[in-house]
Amino acid sequence: MQRIKPGRAEHLITVNGEQRRVSLRPADTLLYTLRDELGLTGAKPGCENGDCGACTVLVDDVPMKSCLLLTMELVDESRPRQIETVEALDRAAVQEQFLRHWAFQCGYCTSGFLMLAEGLCRQRPDADASEMLDWMRSNICRCTSYAELIHAVADTLQRSAREGAEPAHP
Amino acid sequence: MPTAQASQSAKQETEPTAPAAANPGAGAFGRRMQAVGQSVARKEAPNKVTGRARYRGDVTPVGTLTACIVPSGHAHAQLVRVDVDSARRMPGVVAILTGEDTDLLCGEVLEDRPPLARGTVRYHGEPVALVIAHGEAEARAAARRVAIQYAALPLVATVEAAVASDAPLIHPALGTYTRAQPPVVPQAHTNIADHAKVRRGNPTEGWAASDVVVAGHYSVPQVDHAAMETRSARVEILHDGRVIVQSTTQAPFEVQKLLAKSFQLQQGQVIVDVPLVGGAFGGKAAVQLEVLAYLASRAVGGRPVQVVNSREEDMATSPVGIGLVADVKLGATRDGQLQVADLTFLLDTGAYTDSTPRVARAICSECTGPYRVEHVRCDAYTVYTNHTYATAFRGFGHFPLTFAIERTMDRLAQALGMDPVALRRKNLIGPGDQTPTRMVLTRSTLGDPQACLDRAATLLGGPAAEATGSHTVRARGLALFWKTSSSPPNAISGAVVTFNQDGSVNLSTGTVEVGAGTKTTSAQIVAEQLGIDVEQVHIHTHINTKVDPEHWKTVASMSTFMAGRAVMEAAEDAKAQLKSVAAIALKCAPGDLSVAQGRVFLTADPNIYVTFSDVAHGYSYPGGDAVGGQIIGRGSYIMRHLTLLDEATGEGHPGPSFTVGAQGVEIDLDRRTWRYRVVRAVTVVDAGRVINPAGARAMLQGGMCMGIGLATREGVLYDRDGQRLNSQLRSYKVMRAGEQPDAYGVEFVETPQIDAPFGARALGEHGLLAMPAAVAAAVSHAIGQPVDHLPITPESLWQLSRTAAAQ
Ligand code: FES
Numbered sequence: 011m012q013r014i015k016p017g018r019a020e021h022l023i024t025v026n027g028e029q030r031r032v033s034l035r036p037a038d039t040l041l042y043t044l045r046d047e048l049g050l051t052g053a054k055p056g057c058e059n060g061d062c063g064a065c066t067v068l069v070d071d072v073p074m075k076s077c078l079l080l081t082m083e084l085v086d087e088s089r090p091r092q093i094e095t096v097e098a099l100d101r102a103a104v105q106e107q108f109l110r111h112w113a114f115q116c117g118y119c120t121s122g123f124l125m126l127a128e129g130l131c132r133q134r135p136d137a138d139a140s141e142m143l144d145w146m147r148s149n150i151c152r153c154t155s156y157a158e159l160i161h162a163v164a165d166t167l168q169r170s171a172r173e174g175a176e177p178a179h180p
Numbered sequence: 181m182p183t184a185q186a187s188q189s190a191k192q193e194t195e196p197t198a199p200a201a202a203n204p205g206a207g208a209f210g211r212r213m214q215a216v217g218q219s220v221a222r223k224e225a226p227n228k229v230t231g232r233a234r235y236r237g238d239v240t241p242v243g244t245l246t247a248c249i250v251p252s253g254h255a256h257a258q259l260v261r262v263d264v265d266s267a268r269r270m271p272g273v274v275a276i277l278t279g280e281d282t283d284l285l286c287g288e289v290l291e292d293r294p295p296l297a298r299g300t301v302r303y304h305g306e307p308v309a310l311v312i313a314h315g316e317a318e319a320r321a322a323a324r325r326v327a328i329q330y331a332a333l334p335l336v337a338t339v340e341a342a343v344a345s346d347a348p349l350i351h352p353a354l355g356t357y358t359r360a361q362p363p364v365v366p367q368a369h370t371n372i373a374d375h376a377k378v379r380r381g382n383p384t385e386g387w388a389a390s391d392v393v394v395a396g397h398y399s400v401p402q403v404d405h406a407a408m409e410t411r412s413a414r415v416e417i418l419h420d421g422r423v424i425v426q427s428t429t430q431a432p433f434e435v436q437k438l439l440a441k442s443f444q445l446q447q448g449q450v451i452v453d454v455p456l457v458g459g460a461f462g463g464k465a466a467v468q469l470e471v472l473a474y475l476a477s478r479a480v481g482g483r484p485v486q487v488v489n490s491r492e493e494d495m496a497t498s499p500v501g502i503g504l505v506a507d508v509k510l511g512a513t514r515d516g517q518l519q520v521a522d523l524t525f526l527l528d529t530g531a532y533t534d535s536t537p538r539v540a541r542a543i544c545s546e547c548t549g550p551y552r553v554e555h556v557r558c559d560a561y562t563v564y565t566n567h568t569y570a571t572a573f574r575g576f577g578h579f580p581l582t583f584a585i586e587r588t589m590d591r592l593a594q595a596l597g598m599d600p601v602a603l604r605r606k607n608l609i610g611p612g613d614q615t616p617t618r619m620v621l622t623r624s625t626l627g628d629p630q631a632c633l634d635r636a637a638t639l640l641g642g643p644a645a646e647a648t649g650s651h652t653v654r655a656r657g658l659a660l661f662w663k664t665s666s667s668p669p670n671a672i673s674g675a676v677v678t679f680n681q682d683g684s685v686n687l688s689t690g691t692v693e694v695g696a697g698t699k700t701t702s703a704q705i706v707a708e709q710l711g712i713d714v715e716q717v718h719i720h721t722h723i724n725t726k727v728d729p730e731h732w733k734t735v736a737s738m739s740t741f742m743a744g745r746a747v748m749e750a751a752e753d754a755k756a757q758l759k760s761v762a763a764i765a766l767k768c769a770p771g772d773l774s775v776a777q778g779r780v781f782l783t784a785d786p787n788i789y790v791t792f793s794d795v796a797h798g799y800s801y802p803g804g805d806a807v808g809g810q811i812i813g814r815g816s817y818i819m820r821h822l823t824l825l826d827e828a829t830g831e832g833h834p835g836p837s838f839t840v841g842a843q844g845v846e847i848d849l850d851r852r853t854w855r856y857r858v859v860r861a862v863t864v865v866d867a868g869r870v871i872n873p874a875g876a877r878a879m880l881q882g883g884m885c886m887g888i889g890l891a892t893r894e895g896v897l898y899d900r901d902g903q904r905l906n907s908q909l910r911s912y913k914v915m916r917a918g919e920q921p922d923a924y925g926v927e928f929v930e931t932p933q934i935d936a937p938f939g940a941r942a943l944g945e946h947g948l949l950a951m952p953a954a955v956a957a958a959v960s961h962a963i964g965q966p967v968d969h970l971p972i973t974p975e976s977l978w979q980l981s982r983t984a985a986a987q
Pocket residue numbers: 054055056057058059060061062063064065066075076077078
C-alpha cells in the first residue's frame with residue numbers, strides 16, 4: 011500500500027550526532043519526523059500544540075517542544091542543528107536522579123522532563139530553585155506529585171554544580 | 181548436575197528463612213520479608229528513563245490506515261443530513277462511515293450509545309462520521325469536508341434542568357434499551373437513566389431523636405482524566421477470523437467480551453494486546469475507540485486501522501469524569517451523636533451512561549462516609565444531560581461523595597460548636613457496626629479509621645485559622661475517606677508462574693501497567709513466596725488476552741488484592757510441584773521438604789537440597805534419564821461473598837474490605853486577592869500492609885497533587901449552547917510544577933486485611949479522595965464562610981464574599 015505523500019522531498023537532519031536522510035512534507039513537525047520516520051519514539055505526543063512538553067527534545071542544547079517545530083526549519087541544508095532526543099542520554103546524571111527519586115509512574119511524560127532537565131543543566135547549571143521551577147512549568151505530569159521530579163532535577167543541578175563540570179553528555 | 185550429594189560438599193550454608201505459610205494472610209506477621217515491604221524499583225523503570233518503554237502509539241506497522249472522527253458541532257440536534265461525498269473524493273481516503281452504517285448500541289451497563297451518532301447528536305464532540313484514509317493528514321483533511329446539517333433541539337444544560345418535569349428528553353427510547361449489566365433502573369420518559377437507593381432504619385425516628393439538623397447543597401463539575409497519553413486503538417481483522425486489537429485500555433478483557441458480543445464472535449477470536457499505558461485514572465476503562473476501530477477495519481476489508489485521539493478529541497469526544505450535585509442533611513443529638521442521614525445525588529453522566537449506574541451504587545454503599553448512622557435514606561440518580569458522556573474517574577465517585585459528606589460534617593460541627601475532629605472521632609464507624617448497605621464490619625474488613633484520624637490531626641496540628649498578617653490567613657482543614665471496591669461479585673483474576681531452566685520464573689497476570697507499578701508488586705509477591713530475588717521474576721509488561729489469564733479490569737485499586745491472591749496461589753502451586761519433583765531427587769516425601777532461597781531442602785536438614793534449576797525443567801538422574809517436567813504454577817481468584825445491591829433497600833455486600841484514611845491541608849490565603857496556596861498536605865491511610873513503601877508513597881502523593889488540582893482549578897466548562905470551552909491543556913488547567921504543596925506528609929497505619937496478600941489493602945486512587953474536601957474545609961475556615969462548590973478559585977471566593985456582603 012503506497013502512502014500518498016504530496017510534496018515530499020528528501021533532506022538531511024542531524025539527530026543524536028548522526029546525519030539522517032529523511033523524507034519530509036513541508037508540514038511535518040519534528041515530533042512526527044522523529045517518531046514516524048526515524049523510529050525515535052521517546053518523544054511523545056501529548057497535545058501537539060505546545061501545552062504539555064511530552065515531546066521535548068534538545069535543539070543545540072536548548073529544550074524545544076518538537077510538536078511546535080517544523081523539521082524543515084532544522085534541515086542541514088539551511089543551518090545545521092544538533093537535535094538530541096532522550097535516546098541519546100546514556101546513564102546521564104539526570105536519568106539516575108529520576109530513578110532514585112521515583113520521578114515517574116506511567117512514564118509517558120518522562121522523556122520530555124528528562125530532556126527539559128538536561129537542557130536546564132547545560133544552559134543554566136547554576137539555576138536557583140525559582141528559575142528551575144520556571145523551566146519545569148513548561149511540562150505536565152499527571153501521575154506524580156511534582157515533588158519527586160523537582161527533587162530529581164534539583165539534585166542533578168546540585169551534583170553538576172558540585173562537580174563543577176558539564177553534566178554527563180551522551 | 182548438582183544433586184543432594186553435591187550440595188553436601190558445599191562449604192558454607194546460611195540458614196534459609198522459614199518457609200511461608202500457605203495461608204495468604206499469615207505470611208504477613210512475624211516473618212522476615214525479603215521482597216515484600218521493600219522499595220523495589222519498578223521493573224520497567226530503566227526503559228522509562230531511556231525512552232525505550234513502548235506505548236500503544238510507538239509501534240505502528242507500515243500499512244496501518246488512520247481513521248479520524250468527525251465530531252458533532254452541536255450539543256443537541258437532529259442530524260438532517262451527513263454529506264460525505266466531497267470528503268470521499270479527497271486524496272488518500274479509503275472509506276467513510278456514518279451512523280447509518282451500523283445499528284449497534286453500546287454501553288457497559290445500559291446499551292444507550294451508538295458508536296456513531298444516528299439521527300440525533302447528544303453532546304458537542306460526539307462522533308458523527310469516521311473517515312478512513314492512508315495517513316492522518318489525509319484523514320483529517322477529508323474529515324473537514326464532511327458536511328453536516330443539523331436541526332437544533334432544546335439543550336439540557338444541567339442535571340437540575342434535566343430532572344425538571346418539563347425537561348426535553350435526551351433519550352426518548354430510554355425504556356427500550358437493553359440492560360447489559362443489571363442492576364440498573366431506568367425511568368422511561370424522563371432523563372433519569374438509573375435510580376439507585378439505600379433505605380436503612382427509620383429516618384422519622386432519626387429526625388425525632390435529633391436536636392440539631394444541618395443541610396448543605398454541593399456541586400462538583402465533570403472533570404477530565406487528562407492522562408498524558410491520549411486514548412487510541414488499532415484493529416485488524418484477519419481472514420482466519422481473528423480480530424487483533426491493540427489499545428490503551430485498562431480493561432482488555434472487557435474489550436474482548438464487548439467486541440465478541442457486539443459482532444457475534446467467539447471471545448477467543450478477539451485478541452487484545454495492551455502495552456504500557458501512559459496514565460488512565462479510570463478514563464481508559466470505558467470501551468469506545470476499540471469499537472470504532474473495529475467498524476473501520478471491517479469497512480476496509482479487515483485492513484489494520486487505528487483511531488488515535490488528539491488531545492481535543494480525548495477531552496471532548498471520549499468520556500470525562502462524572503459531575504455531581506448533592507443535597508445532604510444530617511441529624512444529631514446535642515452531644516454530637518449522628519442519628520440520621522438524608523442524601524440525594526444527581527450524577528451528571530452527560531449524553532450516555534457508560535459506567536455511571538455502577539458509580540451511583542458505589543456512592544450508595546459508602547454514602548454516610550466512615551460514620552455510624554442508624555437511619556439512612558439515599559437516592560442516587562444517573563441523569564442525562566447534553567454534556568460529554570462520563571465514566572468512572574479515579575476514586576469511582578468517592579471524591580465528590582467525600583466532598584459532600586465531609587462538608588456537611590463540618591457544618592454539623594459548627595452548628596454544635598464542636599471541634600470537627602472530635603465530632604468525627606465520636607461518630608467513627610467501627611467493627612460490629614453496619615455500613616449503609618448493612619455489611620457488618622470487622623477490624624479486618626474496615627481497618628482503623630481512628631488511628632488515621634488521630635495521626636493526621638496530630639500531623640496537621642495548629643488552629644483552624646490564624647492571621648499571619650493584616651490580610652493573610654493560614655488555615656487548616658481535615659477530612660476522612662473510606663472506599664471499597666464496588667466490583668462485580670464474580671470478578672476474577674488469574675496468574676501463571678512458569679519456570680525457566682535456570683530456576684528464574686516468568687510471571688503472567690492480566691493486569692495492565694498504567695503507572696501504578698502493579699506488575700512489580702506482583703513480582704514482589706512471587707519473589708517472597710518462592711524465596712527468590714525479585715530480579716529473578718520476569719514479568720510481561722504487555723498484556724495479551726490470548727496468553728495472559730484474565731484479570732477483571734485494572735481499576736478500583738484491586739490489582740494487589742485480586743491479582744495478588746492469584747499470584748500467591750500460583751506460587752504455592754509451583755512450590756508443591758517443586759517439592760514433588762525434589763522428593764524424588766532427595767529420596768523423601770514432599771511433606772519433608774521446604775522451599776526458600778531458590779532451593780528445595782529437607783526441613784530437618786537444610787544442607788540436603790536441590791536448587792530450583794535442578795528441578796525446574798525436570799530432574800535428571802546421573803545416567804541422563806529424567807522425571808518431572810516444566811514447573812507451571814497456576815492461581816485463580818474470584819471475589820467471594822459479594823452481592824449486588826438490592827434494588828429497593830440497597831442491601832448488599834459491595835466489596836471485600838475497605839481502605840480508610842484521613843487527609844489534611846494547610847493553606848495560606850490572601851483576603852485581598854482571594855488567592856491561596858496549599859502549602860502542606862498530609863495523608864494517613866490504613867494500608868493493611870505496605871508492599872512497596874516508596875511506590876506506595878509516590879502513588880499517594882501523586883493522588884494528593886491531583887486532588888489539589890480538582891479542588892483548586894479543574895472542571896469541564898460548557899458555553900450557553902453546550903459547546904465545550906476547555907478541551908485543551910491550556911484551557912483545562914491541571915497542576916504544574918511549583919503549584920504543589922511545599923511539603924507532603926504520608927504515613928501508613930497497618931491493620932492487616934486477613935484475606936489479602938500479606939494483609940495489604942487496596943491502595944492506589946486513595947491519595948485524592950478527601951483532598952478536595954480538606955481544601956474546602958481549610959478555605960472555609962480561612963474566610964469564615966462555607967465553601968460548597970468545586971473548583972474553589974479566587975474568583976469563586978470573591979463572588980462568595982460579595983454575596984455574603986450583600987446579605
Ligand atoms: S506534544 Fe508537544 S507540547 Fe504537548
